[in-house]
Amino acid sequence: MDIDYKQHVLEALEGNEDFPAVTSVTTTKIIDMMEEVNARTPEVETDPETHARLAVSLHEIVGFDSVHPIHDITMNSEVLGCEISEPVADDRFNIETHPETPESILELEVPENFAEKGRFPLFKEYYDATYEKVGGEVAILGIVEGPTTAAGNLLGEEEFMKLFISKPDLTEDILDITTEAVIKGAKALKDFGYDSVEVADPTAAPPMVKPDDFHEKIQPHLKEIGNSLGNHDLLHICGPTDPIVEYMDECNFPALSVEEENTIEKTVEIADSAVCGNVSTTTTLFNGTSKEAYDEAVKALEAGVDIVAPACGIPEDCPKENLIAMVEAWEDFVSKEYSL
Numbered sequence: 396m397d398i399d400y401k402q403h404v405l406e407a408l409e410g411n412e413d414f415p416a417v418t419s420v421t422t423t424k425i426i427d428m429m430e431e432v433n434a435r436t437p438e439v440e441t442d443p444e445t446h447a448r449l450a451v452s453l454h455e456i457v458g459f460d461s462v463h464p465i466h467d468i469t470m471n472s473e474v475l476g477c478e479i480s481e482p483v484a485d486d487r488f489n490i491e492t493h494p495e496t497p498e499s500i501l502e503l504e505v506p507e508n509f510a511e512k513g514r515f516p517l518f519k520e521y522y523d524a525t526y527e528k529v530g531g532e533v534a535i536l537g538i539v540e541g542p543t544t545a546a547g548n549l550l551g552e553e554e555f556m557k558l559f560i561s562k563p564d565l566t567e568d569i570l571d572i573t574t575e576a577v578i579k580g581a582k583a584l585k586d587f588g589y590d591s592v593e594v595a596d597p598t599a600a601p602p603m604v605k606p607d608d609f610h611e612k613i614q615p616h617l618k619e620i621g622n623s624l625g626n627h628d629l630l631h632i633c634g635p636t637d638p639i640v641e642y643m644d645e646c647n648f649p650a651l652s653v654e655e656e657n658t659i660e661k662t663v664e665i666a667d668s669a670v671c672g673n674v675s676t677t678t679t680l681f682n683g684t685s686k687e688a689y690d691e692a693v694k695a696l697e698a699g700v701d702i703v704a705p706a707c708g709i710p711e712d713c714p715k716e717n718l719i720a721m722v723e724a725w726e727d728f729v730s731k732e733y734s735l
């Protein structure tokens with residue numbers, strides 16, 4: 396198939412594509428591919444060329460329409476003071492410390508220049524090394540964690556959720572701080588050249604946050620982020636998002652990314668934003684068969700997604716055959732439905 400991959404994915408992220416795309420809009424660190432292209436820990440996390448080799452393999456070998464060089468969602472929280480785990484092959488970076496208290500967090504200063512903080516300089520190197528391999532031909536997607544997740548990282552999720560219920564005014568002030576950080580982090584990635592940034596906010600997922608609380612307390616912050624970012628950016632929220640899809644759609648991101656617990660047909664119907672999803676990462680891609688991955692991809696395509704994609708970050712142990720089966724499903728679907 397003769398495709399201008401970059402243009403195709405960027406159009407799909409705006410809902411303007413002639414036919415759907417297939418790619419991952421979330422993290423893609425797969426051990427199968429690490430072995431295949433000899434991009435191993437710790438070099439894969441520290442050496443930009445090795446990192447880029449892994450990112451590009453998801454396009455060149457698996458067949459995804461774009462590449463995704465960033466493999467975790469801790470970067471904004473790290474800039475704000477959280478420590479992160481050491482690199483290991485079969486996991487992404489995780490938050491190790493929750494340095495703030497409900498009293499101290501309000502004193503937190505969000506640094507002006509995210510591009511120079513934490514691992515952001517490394518993300519620029521990841522971008523540059525990836526661009527060197529794909530040129531302008533393939534879109535390069537980035538990711539940052541959202542404001543609720545960053546707040547949970549700084550305070551500890553349980554602590555933040557307690558405040559969320561007991562001290563709503565305080566959580567409002569905390570989310571003001573993390574929202575500012577998310578906007579700065581996402582803009583830094585866009586300034587580096589990333590074609591799209593996904594704001595992933597798993598801590599805002601139902602049932603951790605009730606739909607009414609999401610609408611009242613979190614949506615205004617996500618809307619501020621959506622309004623501050625540009626074209627091709629996404630909002631991802633994990634879990635059973637049916638009750639909040641309308642609110643997610645009102646956040647003014649060009650695209651939404653949803654998981655397998657979401658009723659994708661309904662989401663496509665409700666959302667003005669483009670829709671990406673939702674082949675199960677926790678079951679099908681992780682330990683299902685290739686046939687199951689193929690069938691689930693077809694189901695998402697038949698529902699009308701703009702991008703058929705893994706539902707969330709792809710587990711490190713996901714067999715590459717299951718991702719390739721997604722791409723085969725997409726090839727069969729577009730050749731049948733669009734005569735390509």
Ligand SMILES: [Zn+2]
Pocket residue numbers: 597631632633634654706707708
């Ligand atoms: Zn998710």
